[in-house]
Amino acid sequence: MPDGLQALGRAVKQAQYKQHRALDSRLAAAGTTLAQWDALRAISRSPGAPARALAEATFQSGQAFGTLAGRLAALGLIERRPGNGRRIEHYLTPTGEEVLRAGHQIADEVLAACYSGLSPADRTTMLDLLQRIDGGRGA
Incomplete structure (x- = not known):
């Protein structure tokens, strides 16, 4: 039988899963997915940010975010512009x-x-x- 901490962890995960499923389902009506909308939200909060920072903000690997950004650019939702050095904004x-x-x-x-x-x-x-668990960082 799981102890209290395992039950708590599962309850948090279950709530997140329910929330993500509902969001993904409803966001389809706007022509997007949860991952795409979350990336748009991160870019909106930090215009000109590089992929590395946006990957971190959206809880993705750099490679996964790069693939997603390519898809968003192909859909005409974002622009990727050269920045300093090899940085893509x-x-x-x-x-x-x-x-x-x-x-x-x-x-x-x-x-x-x-x-x-x-x-x-x-x-x-x-x-x-939840913010205390995350060290006080906000969304």
Whole structure:
């Protein structure tokens, strides 16, 4: 029988899985996937960032992010421009900004449903606890 820590770890993973499945399903209506929308969100937060930084921000390997960025560029959602040295900088296109905005609206709806069983105070407490586990870093 799993101890309390294993049960806690599984509950966190289960909540994340449910959230990701709901997001991916609904984001399809905006013509994107969760991984693509998350990459657009990271690029929006750090325009001109190199792939290495964006891979870290999206919890991907550098190679996986490079493949994803190539797909996003082919879809016309981002531009990849030469930077200093071998650095490639990433920027959203107007189409990418539209998809990102649609994704934000969908994410707000999905997350409101996912956390509807928690009061605003409970959500604040949960966020605080998860940020403590992550060393205080915010999203």
